[in-house]
Amino acid sequence: MRLAARSARIAISGTAAVMSEAARLKAEGRDLVDFGAGEPDFATPENITAAGIAALAAHNTKYTPTAGTAALRAAIAAAHRRDFGSDYAADDVLVTSGGKHGLFNAISSLVDDGDEVILPAPYWVSFRDQIRYVGATPVLVEAGEAAGFSLSLAAIERALTPRTRAILLNSPNNPSGAVLPPELFRAVLALCREHRLWLLSDECYARLVYDARPYSVGAEPGARERAIICGSLSKTYAMTGWRIGYVLAPPAARAAMLALQSHSTGNATTFAQAGAVEALSGPQDAVVAMLAAYRERRGLIVAGLNALPGVSCQLPAGAFYAWANVSGALTRLGMSTANELAQKLLREAGVVTVPGEVFGGPAHLRFSYAAAPEVIAAGLQRLRTVLH
Numbered sequence: 415m416r417l418a419a420r421s422a423r424i425a426i427s428g429t430a431a432v433m434s435e436a437a438r439l440k441a442e443g444r445d446l447v448d449f450g451a452g453e454p455d456f457a458t459p460e461n462i463t464a465a466g467i468a469a470l471a472a473h474n475t476k477y478t479p480t481a482g483t484a485a486l487r488a489a490i491a492a493a494h495r496r497d498f499g500s501d502y503a504a505d506d507v508l509v510t511s512g513g514k515h516g517l518f519n520a521i522s523s524l525v526d527d528g529d530e531v532i533l534p535a536p537y538w539v540s541f542r543d544q545i546r547y548v549g550a551t552p553v554l555v556e557a558g559e560a561a562g563f564s565l566s567l568a569a570i571e572r573a574l575t576p577r578t579r580a581i582l583l584n585s586p587n588n589p590s591g592a593v594l595p596p597e598l599f600r601a602v603l604a605l606c607r608e609h610r611l612w613l614l615s616d617e618c619y620a621r622l623v624y625d626a627r628p629y630s631v632g633a634e635p636g637a638r639e640r641a642i643i644c645g646s647l648s649k650t651y652a653m654t655g656w657r658i659g660y661v662l663a664p665p666a667a668r669a670a671m672l673a674l675q676s677h678s679t680g681n682a683t684t685f686a687q688a689g690a691v692e693a694l695s696g697p698q699d700a701v702v703a704m705l706a707a708y709r710e711r712r713g714l715i716v717a718g719l720n721a722l723p724g725v726s727c728q729l730p731a732g733a734f735y736a737w738a739n740v741s742g743a744l745t746r747l748g749m750s751t752a753n754e755l756a757q758k759l760l761r762e763a764g765v766v767t768v769p770g771e772v773f774g775g776p777a778h779l780r781f782s783y784a785a786a787p788e789v790i791a792a793g794l795q796r797l798r799t800v801l802h
Contacts, residue, residue, distance in 0.1 A: 424543040436766045447793035449781040450766035454652040459700040469688035478681040482509025493694040498630035513646030513659035523670040529579035535774035538588045563592035567601045580612040586619040589780040590737040591730020599631040606640045613641045619733040621650045651693040656686040711783040718794035734784045741777040763796040
């Protein structure tokens with residue numbers, strides 16, 4: 415069977431593959447502790463669910479404008495202003511079917527075959543494959559463990575070539591949980607202005623920061639000319655299955671993404687858009703409560719991982735992932751890859767993790783701590799039985 419050549423540039427998402435395997439094992443009756451899924455374990459807050467149900471009851475099940483309802487686009491612009499101090503208007507917003515969809519629209523519309531995109535490593539799995547899918551090359555810049563998985567402007571500058579088209583930053587980072595400082599974003603934005611590049615900023619976890627004020631480069635003066643902001647309601651509001659994301663972009667870039675979306679997915683789910691309006695415009699108490707719970711869980715899992723022989727883990731500043739260095743454990747167990755260790759933990763302890771290879775960090779495992787404290791404690795106990 416002949417397939418399009420571009421289909422060979424990508425593979426199924428590494429995190430999606432882990433989730434699928436975990437679901438298969440659970441269906442077979444395996445007792446698993448799942449640290450793999452990058453999704454809140456909380457239910458969507460009731461006021462959001464009620465708004466979605468009300469929209470269904472009112473038969474709001476028809477098409478909307480491809481860019482999203484006027485109400486939701488206005489709510490996204492207003493919420494971004496409230497949370498980050500930006501000044502976007504509803505006309506700057508494109509509503510997408512999840513944050514991943516927004517990123518795909520942006521990369522597909524702004525990056526050409528033969529271009530290069532600077533991508534810090536470790537990186538979220540879909541960044542690399544989306545860049546490769548459009549025929550571009552991801553140019554990796556190491557966000558080293560010694561620097562808390564942050565970046566230096568000098569390292570980014572060294573990666574520039576005449577083919578560089580964009581710089582993609584993700585803060586808080588998946589998988590490391592690192593939060594990049596505002597001064598780095600400002601410097602990268604200035605670099606993009608100087609070299610006429612796009613700054614793609616993935617803000618999926620931007621509200622989930624523990625010890626700093628939430629930040630968006632979109633609030634910086636002049637950012638609207640060179641920055642593309644990709645956001646999502648999935649993690650902040652425990653709405654992963656609702657599939658609502660958004661892009662904030664200058665007019666020409668937004669128009670190109672809108673045209674692409676008009677020929678692919680069309681509008682995001684209509685009644686889910688109604689729920690999203692309530693999420694953004696209604697009470698934010700649930701966001702505060704979930705962040706407090708993640709903070710408690712962060713302390714529990716990081717302390718437990720650091721107590722394991724051959725494992726070290728820095729305290730993440732945002733998101734809900736522990737990015738554990740397992741190089742010592744690999745040596746002790748005579749293994750060469752994190753994937754081997756992940757398979758051993760799944761097979762012998764029923765613990766689901768994501769191997770670092772899929773994130774560009776082969777000495778690490780990612781542990782999602784979007785799980786109840788008792789689940790985390792049980793998982794750590796299982797890890798001890800294999801690693802001690």
